[in-house]
Amino acid sequence: MTTLQARRHRGPLYGRWLAAGLAVPAAGLALWRLQELPGGEIGHLLLVYSFLPRLALSLICGASLALCGTIVQAVLRNPLAEPTTLGTSAGAQLALTIAALWWPSLPWVGREAAAIIGAATATMLSCVLAWRGGLSPLSLILGGLIIGLFCGAAAAILGFLHSEQLTDVFVWSSGSLAQYDWSGVAVLLPQFLVAAGLAALLARPLTVVALDDDSARSLGISLGALRLAALALAVALAASVVCVAGVIGFVGLGAPTVARAAGARSLRTQLLWSPVMGAALLCLTDQVVLAVGSPFAALPTGTATALLGAPLLLWLLPRLREGHPTPQQTLAATAPARRQGRRVAGLAVLGLLAILIALDIGYALHGWTAGLGADALSLLLWRWPRVLGAAGAGGMLAAAGVLLQRLTGNPMASPEVLGVSSGAGLGVIILVFAVGVTGPGPQLAAAAAGSALVLLALFLLGRRSGFSPQRLLLAGIAVTTVFGAIAALLMASGDPRMRMLLGWMSGSTYLVTGAQAIAGLIACGLSLAGMSLLFRLLAIVPLGNQAIRALGLSPAKARAALLLAASLATAAGTLLVGPLTFVGLMGPHLARLLGLRGAVPQLWGAAALGAVIMVLADWAARNLLYPYQIPAGLLASLVGGPFLLWSMRNVR
Amino acid sequence: MPPILGRRAFLTGGAAVALSLSARAFAASTGKVLVSLDWGISETLYAMGIPVVGAASVTGYDSIVADPPTPDGTRDVGLWASPNIELLHQLAPDLVLIQSWQAGLLPLLQPISPVEITTIYTRDGSPYARACAATRVLATHAGRPDAGAALVATGETVFAGCRAALRGYDGRPVVVMKVYDGRNFIIFSKCGLFHDVLEKLGLTNGWAGPPTLLCGASSVDLASLAGYGEANVVVIGTPGQKANQKLYDSDLWASLPFVKERRIKHVPSFWEFGALPTAHRFAGHLTAALAGVEPA
Numbered sequence: 001m002t003t004l005q006a007r008r009h010r011g012p013l014y015g016r017w018l019a020a021g022l023a024v025p026a027a028g029l030a031l032w033r034l035q036e037l038p039g040g041e042i043g044h045l046l047l048v049y050s051f052l053p054r055l056a057l058s059l060i061c062g063a064s065l066a067l068c069g070t071i072v073q074a075v076l077r078n079p080l081a082e083p084t085t086l087g088t089s090a091g092a093q094l095a096l097t098i099a100a101l102w103w104p105s106l107p108w109v110g111r112e113a114a115a116i117i118g119a120a121t122a123t124m125l126s127c128v129l130a131w132r133g134g135l136s137p138l139s140l141i142l143g144g145l146i147i148g149l150f151c152g153a154a155a156a157i158l159g160f161l162h163s164e165q166l167t168d169v170f171v172w173s174s175g176s177l178a179q180y181d182w183s184g185v186a187v188l189l190p191q192f193l194v195a196a197g198l199a200a201l202l203a204r205p206l207t208v209v210a211l212d213d214d215s216a217r218s219l220g221i222s223l224g225a226l227r228l229a230a231l232a233l234a235v236a237l238a239a240s241v242v243c244v245a246g247v248i249g250f251v252g253l254g255a256p257t258v259a260r261a262a263g264a265r266s267l268r269t270q271l272l273w274s275p276v277m278g279a280a281l282l283c284l285t286d287q288v289v290l291a292v293g294s295p296f297a298a299l300p301t302g303t304a305t306a307l308l309g310a311p312l313l314l315w316l317l318p319r320l321r322e323g324h325p326t327p328q329q330t331l332a333a334t335a336p337a338r339r340q341g342r343r344v345a346g347l348a349v350l351g352l353l354a355i356l357i358a359l360d361i362g363y364a365l366h367g368w369t370a371g372l373g374a375d376a377l378s379l380l381l382w383r384w385p386r387v388l389g390a391a392g393a394g395g396m397l398a399a400a401g402v403l404l405q406r407l408t409g410n411p412m413a414s415p416e417v418l419g420v421s422s423g424a425g426l427g428v429i430i431l432v433f434a435v436g437v438t439g440p441g442p443q444l445a446a447a448a449a450g451s452a453l454v455l456l457a458l459f460l461l462g463r464r465s466g467f468s469p470q471r472l473l474l475a476g477i478a479v480t481t482v483f484g485a486i487a488a489l490l491m492a493s494g495d496p497r498m499r500m501l502l503g504w505m506s507g508s509t510y511l512v513t514g515a516q517a518i519a520g521l522i523a524c525g526l527s528l529a530g531m532s533l534l535f536r537l538l539a540i541v542p543l544g545n546q547a548i549r550a551l552g553l554s555p556a557k558a559r560a561a562l563l564l565a566a567s568l569a570t571a572a573g574t575l576l577v578g579p580l581t582f583v584g585l586m587g588p589h590l591a592r593l594l595g596l597r598g599a600v601p602q603l604w605g606a607a608a609l610g611a612v613i614m615v616l617a618d619w620a621a622r623n624l625l626y627p628y629q630i631p632a633g634l635l636a637s638l639v640g641g642p643f644l645l646w647s648m649r650n651v652r
Numbered sequence: 653m654p655p656i657l658g659r660r661a662f663l664t665g666g667a668a669v670a671l672s673l674s675a676r677a678f679a680a681s682t683g684k685v686l687v688s689l690d691w692g693i694s695e696t697l698y699a700m701g702i703p704v705v706g707a708a709s710v711t712g713y714d715s716i717v718a719d720p721p722t723p724d725g726t727r728d729v730g731l732w733a734s735p736n737i738e739l740l741h742q743l744a745p746d747l748v749l750i751q752s753w754q755a756g757l758l759p760l761l762q763p764i765s766p767v768e769i770t771t772i773y774t775r776d777g778s779p780y781a782r783a784c785a786a787t788r789v790l791a792t793h794a795g796r797p798d799a800g801a802a803l804v805a806t807g808e809t810v811f812a813g814c815r816a817a818l819r820g821y822d823g824r825p826v827v828v829m830k831v832y833d834g835r836n837f838i839i840f841s842k843c844g845l846f847h848d849v850l851e852k853l854g855l856t857n858g859w860a861g862p863p864t865l866l867c868g869a870s871s872v873d874l875a876s877l878a879g880y881g882e883a884n885v886v887v888i889g890t891p892g893q894k895a896n897q898k899l900y901d902s903d904l905w906a907s908l909p910f911v912k913e914r915r916i917k918h919v920p921s922f923w924e925f926g927a928l929p930t931a932h933r934f935a936g937h938l939t940a941a942l943a944g945v946e947p948a
Contacts (some may be wrong), residue, residue, distance in 0.1 A: 042878045049904035050875045107897055161731070164716050164923070168832040168890065178835040180874050180902035365742040375742075382738050438756045495866045496733075496753040496925065503734045510734050513759070627729055627736035 015262035015273050022280035029287035030055060053179035058286040058301070059279040060185065061177065061248060064192045064241050066255030066278025067199060068234040070270050073256055074210040075230045077137045080410065080417075080473055082253035083238030086140070086231065087147035091122025092242050094155040096169050101162055112243050119239035122147050127228065135224040136213070140231070142411060142589075146641045149582060153637035156506055157630050163491070163499050170492040174485070175246040175302020177286050184244045195237045199271055202230055207267045247488070248302040250309040250481050251278050257313060257474065281309060300492070306485035310478035314461070340601040343594060347608035351391065354612050358387045358619040363626040386622075389512030389576045390614040390632060392520030396527055396573035398587025398610025402603050403531060403566040405588050406542050407559060408469035414585035415570035418472070419479030421579035423454030424571065425505055426483050429490065432497055440511055443504075444575055451571040454479055458563065467559035483579070504578040507633015509618050512576055520576045527569040528607055537562055538599035577633060583610045586640040613640055684746035686794060689732050689757070691717050692927035693749045693770055696787050698723060699929040700799040706743050708732035717923050719933060740764050747793060753866075768793060772927060773843075773866050780848035783927040803928060810932045811852045814939040818853060821942055824915070825858030826850055827883045830890060830924070834898025836871065844868020845926055846888075849935050855942075858883035867924040874904055881909035886941060889921040917941035 037043045037051065068083035076085065084090070095118025099111050106114070126143040133139025159166050179185070205226055208215060213223060238252065255278035256270060264273040282305060289304045359380060361370040369376040397415050404413040415421055427450020428443050458475060465471045487505060490498040503510050512520075531538070537558050540547045545555040570584070587610035588602065596605035617636035622629050688694045689708040697704055698720040707713070710728035714721060727743065730736035737760050740748070745765050750757060752771040761767050770786045772779050784804050791800025828846050831837040839859045840846045844867055850857050858880055864870045887896070899905055910916060919937040922930055 038879070045904060045907050046875050046878060049902070049907070050873075109898075162712065163733075164712055168836075171832045171836045176835055178873055180835065180899070180904035183902070362738070365739060379738050379741070382741060438753075440756065440759055443756070493865050493871075494924070496751070497866070499733045500753060500756050508734065511756075511760070622738075627727075627739045628731055629734055629736060 018262045019276050022284045026284035026287050029291045053182050053185050056185045058177050058283045060188045060192050061241050061245050062278040062282030063275035064237050065251040066274040068238040069252035070256045070274045071230050071234040074206050075227050086126045086144035087122035088119045088235050088238050089242050089247050090148040090151035092119040094151040097155045097158045100169050115243050122151050123235045135227050149637045150641040153634045157634045167494050172246045174300040174488040174492045175248040177301045191240050198233050203268050250306045254309045254313050303485040303489045306481045310482045313478045340596050344601050344604045351608050351611045354615040358615050363623045385512045385514045385517040386509040389517040389520050390509045390618040391611040392524040393573040393576035394583045394610035394614025395524040395607040396569040397584035398606040400566040400569040401584035402588040402606045403562050407562045417476050419454050419476035420451045420567050420570040421574040422480040422483035423450040424574045425579040426450050447575050455567045466556040506631035507578045508631035523572040531565050535600045582637045687745040688749045690751040695929045696927045700803050702794045708735050778848050779845045787928050807932050814853050814935045817939050817943045825856040825883045827858040827885045830888045831896045838869040838871050840869045849931050884915045885910050886917045
């Protein structure tokens with residue numbers, strides 16, 4: 001009891017020190033920049049119309065995003081949730097992209113309206129999807145995930161096809177706090193104040209909701225209505241921030257995490273401290289960016305927040321105690337073992353069929369070709385590496401997804417979230433832009449080195465925390481955020497070298513060679529066989545530490561083994577088709593929804609499904625807009641998302 | 653305006669055969685069957701009257717570069733960053749033309765045909781000089797070396813006409829910018845094609861900072877423009893012209909000296925990675941905007 005008391009005292013105190021540690025340098029930098037301003041009329045103009053509004057906006061945006069993050073994390077009972085989990089910013093981005101392409105002469109006010117409509121529509125659709133699931137946290141997360149994936153993939157496909165026309169949208173999505181008048185502050189400040197007031201009113205009922213459904217019901221709280229109200233509040237505020245400042249990542253996820261790590265235990269303290277942390281964090285970042293000056297003065301704040309925030313999150317992770325319980329996956333009907341085996345065999349046959357179709361049938365110079373004609377056979381030479389590469393990569397990524405979802409008990413877990421894929425992407429970006437080398441061979445090596453480094457970091461971090469799933473996921477998200485921010489920045493720069501990488505980064509088989517495809521298939525077979533040997537671990541790890549110990553195993557070692565297997569498969573799959581396929585997310589869910597719930601059937605079923613999805617997506621991607629080719633990963637997300645939606649009718 | 657879903661995307665076999673015939677007939681008389689995978693190379697070839705059997709991102713080219721237009725019958729071979737390899741294999745060109753940043757495609761292209769790499773933008777030196785050299789090399793590959801020399805000479809005539817039209821210019825430095833939205837814009841500096849055109853016309857680029865972007869431009873804060881009160885500001889158009897209004901409506905913009913004194917000029921949209929034809933067109937429009945007259 002005394003230790004608990006002591007901890008409680010230490011917590012907020014530590015939080016105060018941390019907040020001061022962020023705020024004092026921010027204020028210092030701001031003062032230093034203030035006296036650097038030129039004198040005279042120009043200096044006055046800059047102070048009133050640029051320096052002050054930007055300072056105010058950074059504080060308001062930081063606090064707003066952090067407040068949204070805290071609310072969303074409490075409602076969804078998921079520490080990985082953030083304001084954009086419900087598809088909000090993906091919806092805004094899609095709407096802006098469409099507006100820029102089809103109505104290029106739309107005035108900027110019209111574009112902001114489009115962004116708000118897009119954000120609202122996406123969020124509403126997520127809630128509609130979750131309606132049948134009684135707006136439970138899991139159904140909301142899945143609904144948001146699906147809508148977010150769909151909108152994100154649609155926006156990315158349009159961006160891939162029309163990148164030259166969309167530089168302004170890319171610039172917007174890298175987030176900027178630059179202000180040349182008070183209009184942004186005038187919009188956001190009242191909204192933040194109203195939202196903060198409402199959040200204070202909601203604090204008590206939300207505390208109960210954040211625990212679990214039964215205790216909330218027993219207190220007579222209408223769960224669905226409360227969740228909708230809280231989410232509407234958070235999302236409306238987040239959408240306004242997105243419209244004024246563009247996409248500023250990390251604050252919504254990071255500030256609540258930092259507040260928790262600094263000792264804010266109850267939701268009430270979190271609702272107070274996390275906006276403070278968010279405001280201090282964003283303000284400090286922005287002042288650092290401005291003070292460092294050229295060439296970083298042009299660095300969008302959204303990018304800088306991710307770059308500075310992610311290491312902070314990593315540093316704080318060991319101090320983070322498991323806060324929210326992760327959502328439980330309710331088990332629906334499990335098919336009997338024999339039928340599960342038959343279904344897996346059926347999926348494997350489906351995979352072979354898909355490969356044959358993708359190899360033989362396709363659009364070409366003079367229209368469709370198929371069969372054994374000379375045309376079709378001569379094209380086979382170019383097609384087979386892509387088709388087999390897609391199959392191998394899809395299989396490995398989906399299998400890795402099964403391991404990670406079982407390991408973490410989190411339905412949002414996927415190889416992409418682990419950070420290993422992002423490490424590969426970062427490796428390639430550094431090679432091309434910092435070292436100045438291009439070419440498939442060096443890029444493959446850089447991707448391998450990048451994923452190996454992230455893997456090593458995950459293990460060093462994991463060993464200290466007993467491979468706690470939540471910390472691993474947060475660390476992975478930190479890496480992914482950095483990668484996403486740098487990629488967005490490079491897209492906004494309009495650099496053709498980035499456009500060259502865009503295909504691979506969006507999950508394309510375009511660059512797969514014959515040797516790589518064969519190596520990929522072998523690696524896929526090996527990893528499936530290796531993972532099957534871990535079937536006992538796979539079956540018991542979701543049941544928790546006690547179950548693992550009951551088998552005489554060490555929980556940390558069991559998790560480390562699964563993590564290693566998942567990471568190796570992820571790295572191999574990423575080398576083939578790039579870091580953004582989302583097959584690793586969809587495969588395991590689809591296998592589970594087909595009734596494949598045993599560890600090994602789910603593994604093989606997900607791998608077969610992953611291969612089918614990737615092969616068919618690649619085939620469609622090559623033929624749909626011939627001669628233009630869409631990255632298969634994007635198409636898989638676009639088509640797989642709604643399919644997942646259809647099949648999650650039963651999720652509660 | 654969904655460019656890729658447009659008319660051209662649905663050109664089917666028959667039209668493609670007809671068009672490739674014209675490029676092949678040309679090739680039979682002069683040299684090689686060419687494929688261009690870059691807009692800068694495409695515009696240079698079109699300006700010299702050299703047809704290609706296939707070009708990358710034709711719909712995007714026609715909406716962003718636009719002039720000279722893609723000759724009828726040119727086959728669209730897909731995005732310049734990921735051209736359709738199966739289609740290239742079937743078109744069987746004698747030479748594929750790419751920019752240096754497309755070198756990652758070499759392992760895919762080399763089994764199909766020889767590849768010629770052109771370099772115009774490198775973050776140093778003069779893109780204009782390199783574009784002139786590239787024009788001559790491209791013309792030689794197409795078997796028309798005279799056409800290359802002629803295009804470079806035409807440009808010199810255009811610049812001379814512009815210099816004459818600018819004789820009465822007030823001598824203010826010129827800042828060339830492109831606006832993305834209410835808060836973000838880029839300014840063109842050394843190592844960019846537009847800077848080279850300014851020099852060719854005897855004008856001073858008001859922005860002296862080194863470029864941070866490959867096209868020879870920097871993304872800057874409006875605050876750093878506050879010290880450029882003397883300059884004439886030329887805004888290069890973007891497809892969404894009206895998006896600029898948010899910037900023009902802001903208080904800081906409205907209080908800058910060159911705005912108050914109405915020293916802002918507008919020119920149409922130009923692609924920032926263009927080659928010689930882009931330089932020539934930009935010179936004409938810049939002169940018209942600054943001198944208020946059409947160049948000779």
